[in-house]
Amino acid sequence: MTGIEFAGQLQAARPGLRVIICSGYSAEMVRTGVPTQAGIVYLPKPFPAATLATLVRESLDRTP
Numbered sequence: 926m927t928g929i930e931f932a933g934q935l936q937a938a939r940p941g942l943r944v945i946i947c948s949g950y951s952a953e954m955v956r957t958g959v960p961t962q963a964g965i966v967y968l969p970k971p972f973p974a975a976t977l978a979t980l981v982r983e984s985l986d987r988t989p
């Protein structure tokens with residue numbers, strides 16, 4: 926199961942759940958594409974801590 930598939934299962938169980946997927950392994954993104962599902966945000970590695978903090982804040986502030 927990929928991280929994106931897992932995120933989809935989590936969202937099915939908890940509608941409105943916001944998910945940030947980060948990966949340094951781009952093969953999954955090549956195979957499945959960058960997620961476009963509502964509530965799922967993809968953050969490619971490497972990233973600075975400030976970028977993660979901003980993305981978490983934006984995800985929490987976004988209306989589900």
